[in-house]
Amino acid sequence: MEKFIINGGNRLTGEVEISGAKNAAVAIIPATLLADSPCILENVPNINDVSIDLRILRELGAEVTVINNSTIRIDPRNIRDVAVPYELARSMRASYYFLGTLLSKFRHASVPMPGGCDLGDRPMDQHLKCFRALGSNYTIEHGIVELDADFLFGTQIYFDKVSVGATINAMLAAVKAEGLTILENSAKEPHIVDLANFLNSMGADIMGAGTDVIKIRGVSELHGATYSIIPDQIEAGTFMIAVAATKGDALIKNVIPKHLEPITSKLRKIGVVVMEYDDSVRVIGQDSYERITVKTMPHPGFPTDMQPQLAALLTLAKGTSIINEGIFDNRFRYVDELRRMGADISVDGNVAMIEGVSHLTGAPVKASDLRAGAALIIAGLSTNGTTEIEDIYHVERGYENMDEKLRKMGADIYKREIPANIRKAL
Numbered sequence: 001m002e003k004f005i006i007n008g009g010n011r012l013t014g015e016v017e018i019s020g021a022k023n024a025a026v027a028i029i030p031a032t033l034l035a036d037s038p039c040i041l042e043n044v045p046n047i048n049d050v051s052i053d054l055r056i057l058r059e060l061g062a063e064v065t066v067i068n069n070s071t072i073r074i075d076p077r078n079i080r081d082v083a084v085p086y087e088l089a090r091s092m093r094a095s096y097y098f099l100g101t102l103l104s105k106f107r108h109a110s111v112p113m114p115g116g117c118d119l120g121d122r123p124m125d126q127h128l129k130c131f132r133a134l135g136s137n138y139t140i141e142h143g144i145v146e147l148d149a150d151f152l153f154g155t156q157i158y159f160d161k162v163s164v165g166a167t168i169n170a171m172l173a174a175v176k177a178e179g180l181t182i183l184e185n186s187a188k189e190p191h192i193v194d195l196a197n198f199l200n201s202m203g204a205d206i207m208g209a210g211t212d213v214i215k216i217r218g219v220s221e222l223h224g225a226t227y228s229i230i231p232d233q234i235e236a237g238t239f240m241i242a243v244a245a246t247k248g249d250a251l252i253k254n255v256i257p258k259h260l261e262p263i264t265s266k267l268r269k270i271g272v273v274v275m276e277y278d279d280s281v282r283v284i285g286q287d288s289y290e291r292i293t294v295k296t297m298p299h300p301g302f303p304t305d306m307q308p309q310l311a312a313l314l315t316l317a318k319g320t321s322i323i324n325e326g327i328f329d330n331r332f333r334y335v336d337e338l339r340r341m342g343a344d345i346s347v348d349g350n351v352a353m354i355e356g357v358s359h360l361t362g363a364p365v366k367a368s369d370l371r372a373g374a375a376l377i378i379a380g381l382s383t384n385g386t387t388e389i390e391d392i393y394h395v396e397r398g399y400e401n402m403d404e405k406l407r408k409m410g411a412d413i414y415k416r417e418i419p420a421n422i423r424k425a426l
């Protein structure tokens with residue numbers, strides 16, 4: 001068990017290379033099992049959620065070869081098993097994509113209910129509604145979702161709620177179904193487009209990804225493909241805010257500036273200077289920032305996955321900022337930890353009011369989930385004191401070598417093992 005120690009106060013400068021997108025990778029990796037020949041994936045982030053996905057594939061019978069730090073080869077031809085092991089499924093949210101892929105390929109799937117960040121109620125009704133509409137039966141017993149279909153046929157599905165996961169699972173399940181599937185009120189996140197592009201490069205026929213109507217004409221076979229995953233918009237946004245919070249000046253490389261627009265526009269509104277280039281953005285932090293009102297929304301709205309990091313920056317803005325969390329019920333668990341550092345935040349339901357303070361102070365804190373951990377890192381970098389962050393395994397699920405990348409930009413951050421006798425007392 002390790003923690004991050006941050007001696008804050010250093011401006012972030014220089015440059016940072018953004019890794020492949022976590023949320024695209026965790027959909028594309030399970031999708032490789034639909035192919036009848038090997039796939040090569042490039043720009044794969046080296047994070048714990050990806051390691052878990054690869055372990056699941058190996059358990060199912062796939063041959064996974066790591067070619068280099070960001071390239072892997074997956075040969076799915078020997079996959080016979082349709083049961084995902086409990087411990088692996090429980091350690092991440094996106095394990096539920098094996099439901100869509102295994103159902104699509106074998107007409108049967110057995111996947112334990114997923115884990116992932118605790119952000120409040122995270123039902124799966126829209127996923128199950130899609131599987132049933134496509135012709136599958138489902139049962140949930142002893143914590144395991146079982147899907148079973150004789151035949152999958154195209155249909156029209158209207159999502160009652162915009163859901164990234166349900167849109168992706170519906171695409172995966174429908175890609176080899178007989179006939180045309182139309183998904184209405186679909187999510188439009190960049191990783192949905194990335195998955196559609198990957199499936200199309202394998203021979204699928206998917207149109208409209210990135211709009212709210214996706215049309216999928218089922219095909220009987222999918223072949224292997226070589227594909228490069230898009231850069232991680234949330235990792236990029238996290239570094240942009242870290243630069244702003246330290247009044248730094250740095251180039252964020254390997255990004256798609258268009259994907260960052262919802263983040264860039266809010267940062268500019270509070271006074272951060274953001275300059276866009278073809279595949280990078282330069283962020284120039286300022287001495288003071290203006291207040292803002294933000295509501296998190298499905299893409300192209302401001303992403304909920306950037307909400308805690310933005311809140312960390314707004315603790316230092318002038319006046320009262322308001323954040324309305326529009327996606328999840330319980331995404332303010334980091335607030336108590338920021339308060340330990342001197343932040344003035346009150347929460348009422350899904351709304352947080354942040355009174356700007358002149359500075360934060362270092363403190364011992366705990367990451368409650370992945371993006372909460374990122375917010376605490378940003379807060380720690382902005383102070384002049386020492387911050388110790390426990391439970392950093394959350395951060396390592398989704399950020400590749402975050403401490404190393406920050407060190408290269410001038411931050412004083414390192415990992416320290418928590419001694420066993422102290423661990424027991426925690």
Ligand code: UD1
Binds near residue numbers: 094121163187305
């Ligand atoms: C995905 C992302 C996560 C991000 C979230 C919202 C991955 C692996 N995770 O999570 O990082 O924070 O999108 O952008 O890509 N809902 C239902 N019924 C369902 C499914 C969802 O009511 O069947 C609700 C959820 O409770 C939530 C909202 O819909 O309130 C959006 O959730 P969803 O888009 O599905 O999030 P995830 O796919 O879990």
